[in-house]
Amino acid sequence: xxxxxxxxxxxxxxxxxxxxxxxxxxxxxxxxxxxxxxxxxxxxxxxxxxxxxxxxxxxxxxxxxxxxxxxxxxxxxxxxxxxxxxxxxxxxxxxxxxxxxxxxxxxxxxxxxxxxxxxxxxxxxxxxxxxxxxxxxxxxxxxxxxxxxxxxxxxxxxxxxxxxxxxxxxxxxxxxxxxxxxxxxxxxxxxxxxxxxxx
Amino acid sequence: xxxxxxxxxxxxxxxxxxxxxxxxxxxxxxxxxxxxxxxxxxxxxxxxxxxxxxxxxxxxxxxxxxxxxxxxxxxxxxxxxxxxxxxxxxxxxxxxxxxxxxxxxxxxxxxxxxxxxxxxxxxxxxxxxxxxxxxxxxxxxxxxxxxxxxxxxxxxxxxxxxxxxxxxxxxxxxxxxxxxxxxxxxxxxxxxxxxxxxx
DNA sequence: CAACCTATATACCGCCCGGTATGAAATGTT
DNA sequence: AACATTTCATACCGGGCGGTATATAGGTTG
Numbered sequence: 400x401x402x403x404x405x406x407x408x409x410x411x412x413x414x415x416x417x418x419x420x421x422x423x424x425x426x427x428x429x430x431x432x433x434x435x436x437x438x439x440x441x442x443x444x445x446x447x448x449x450x451x452x453x454x455x456x457x458x459x460x461x462x463x464x465x466x467x468x469x470x471x472x473x474x475x476x477x478x479x480x481x482x483x484x485x486x487x488x489x490x491x492x493x494x495x496x497x498x499x500x501x502x503x504x505x506x507x508x509x510x511x512x513x514x515x516x517x518x519x520x521x522x523x524x525x526x527x528x529x530x531x532x533x534x535x536x537x538x539x540x541x542x543x544x545x546x547x548x549x550x551x552x553x554x555x556x557x558x559x560x561x562x563x564x565x566x567x568x569x570x571x572x573x574x575x576x577x578x579x580x581x582x583x584x585x586x587x588x589x590x591x592x593x594x595x596x597x598x
Numbered sequence: 599x600x601x602x603x604x605x606x607x608x609x610x611x612x613x614x615x616x617x618x619x620x621x622x623x624x625x626x627x628x629x630x631x632x633x634x635x636x637x638x639x640x641x642x643x644x645x646x647x648x649x650x651x652x653x654x655x656x657x658x659x660x661x662x663x664x665x666x667x668x669x670x671x672x673x674x675x676x677x678x679x680x681x682x683x684x685x686x687x688x689x690x691x692x693x694x695x696x697x698x699x700x701x702x703x704x705x706x707x708x709x710x711x712x713x714x715x716x717x718x719x720x721x722x723x724x725x726x727x728x729x730x731x732x733x734x735x736x737x738x739x740x741x742x743x744x745x746x747x748x749x750x751x752x753x754x755x756x757x758x759x760x761x762x763x764x765x766x767x768x769x770x771x772x773x774x775x776x777x778x779x780x781x782x783x784x785x786x787x788x789x790x791x792x793x794x795x796x797x
Numbered sequence: 798c799a800a801c802c803t804a805t806a807t808a809c810c811g812c813c814c815g816g817t818a819t820g821a822a823a824t825g826t827t
Numbered sequence: 828a829a830c831a832t833t834t835c836a837t838a839c840c841g842g843g844c845g846g847t848a849t850a851t852a853g854g855t856t857g
Contacts, residue, residue: 406803431716515714517630559789570769590758594793605833606823
């Protein structure tokens with residue numbers, strides 16, 4: 400159905416290549432991921448990469464899009480849980496599965512990118528921080544709804560509770576990247592949930 | 599009192615230079631901190647740096663020692679609080695003061711270093727992770743004592759609670775480095791303390 | 798067939814990295 | 828005054844970085 404490709408057809412699948420690039424960025428961070436590593440993992444040469452993805456920064460942003468779409472899909476689902484506690488529970492289990500599973504690199508790509516990016520890659524930092532803020536805003540909104548529905552005691556502020564939860568999520572990702580095992584982090588999540596106020 | 603210095607005396611104060619290096623590492627991370635930045639901030643030339651501190655890695659570890667001694671001193675003090683809740687409170691306020699104060703770079707040098715270090719600087723990662731583990735072990739021990747003293751309900755596991763607290767602490771440092779303001783983080787800390795079990 | 802277009806492969810660019818060789822300057826010792 | 832010792836300033840090293848120029852290979856279109 401594509402209107403008849405002109406010229407030599409490319410020999411690689413951009414989606415697969417992008418997925419490989421994502422793994423590299425996820426493992427090493429934006430700056431530490433070198434073009435040599437990227438091209439080798441993607442199985443293509445540098446000119447092909449530049450022709451297809453632009454440059455390193457553009458490649459990273461596309462990888463970040465893929466990451467959010469595939470790996471952070473649990474976030475959208477989590478907000479649909481019936482209670483605030485259910486939301487927190489799903490967010491925690493989703494984060495644990497994503498950030499210390501077997502098949503993928505440990506830790507959160509977003510955290511890795513904001514923490515590891517020096518002034519050079521400010522645009523990356525800013526981008527990730529903006530995306531994170533919008534995620535947190537969604538959680539806040541959901542918790543305000545939960546308060547209205549009686550899930551949360553009036554004594555707790557939905558925004559602060561959301562901030563506390565995202566803080567734990569980010570802390571978990573730091574620990575996961577530092578080599579903490581799933582059992583340990585599951586224990587942390589359980590403990591936090593045990594402290595949770597309301598339904 | 600030093601036994602009569604032979605040769606040309608050095609023209610800089612190693613302690614001040616190390617403090618300047620610490621600021622650079624703290625702001626940029628180990629790998630992103632270049633020798634050019636370091637020497638400029640320290641006010642010395644590269645040969646002087648290498649003669650006095652060895653190499654970049656040795657310089658970093660000395661800076662890390664200084665960081666723990668000066669900036670993480672609140673940790674030791676916190677463990678002396680009379681109750682488990684008091685320990686948590688002091689750890690949180692100390693972390694907030696250290697990681698999003700006005701005079702120092704935001705975020706935790708340890709978190710920055712472990713997250714941002716690629717495979718190259720594995721020795722750095724390992725070192726920081728080890729130091730962090732020993733800190734957490736101290737908190738666990740203190741919470742076991744707290745349980746014995748009745749500060750904590752028997753239903754909560756001291757180790758898990760400690761893990762949860764350090765997770766929050768690390769999450770706070772990620773947020774601080776991401777530009778979160780002190781009020782917001784204070785709100786997070788307050789919320790977490792409000793959920794705290796026991797005295 | 799040739800003409801044309803696009804992806805590939807190779808080799809290369811300027812730049813900055815961590816680290817160092819070299820020689821001059823500044824002190825104490827004799 | 829002459830020397831030994833240590834620090835300082837400059838210039839330099841090989842190597843890896845992100846990015847690209849050039850030429851060739853592999854297709855579709857006339």
